[in-house]
Amino acid sequence: MAKRPSKHLRPARPLSASFARTETKRDGSWTVQSVPSGRSEKQYLCPGCQRAVAVGASHLVTWPTQSPIGSVSGLDHRRHWHTGCWARRG
Numbered sequence: 505m506a507k508r509p510s511k512h513l514r515p516a517r518p519l520s521a522s523f524a525r526t527e528t529k530r531d532g533s534w535t536v537q538s539v540p541s542g543r544s545e546k547q548y549l550c551p552g553c554q555r556a557v558a559v560g561a562s563h564l565v566t567w568p569t570q571s572p573i574g575s576v577s578g579l580d581h582r583r584h585w586h587t588g589c590w591a592r593r594g
Contacts, residue, residue: 552589
């Protein structure tokens, strides 16, 4: 069986067509997109609390508006946050 290519070598998957907004935090400008309950198909680790974002739970996907140095796209750095954890982030 052929080995699956590294996720870092595959092109980024497009996000859904829901509206994204820009928020400014202490570490820069972030694009924030809501994922409604029932639309989440995988479990993610929230970087705010280090707990799981459950499958089917509403949450936020965030990524830097400006691509970090050495990255082709800010989408390479997208993370899934609990809504409350993102709100508490300064």
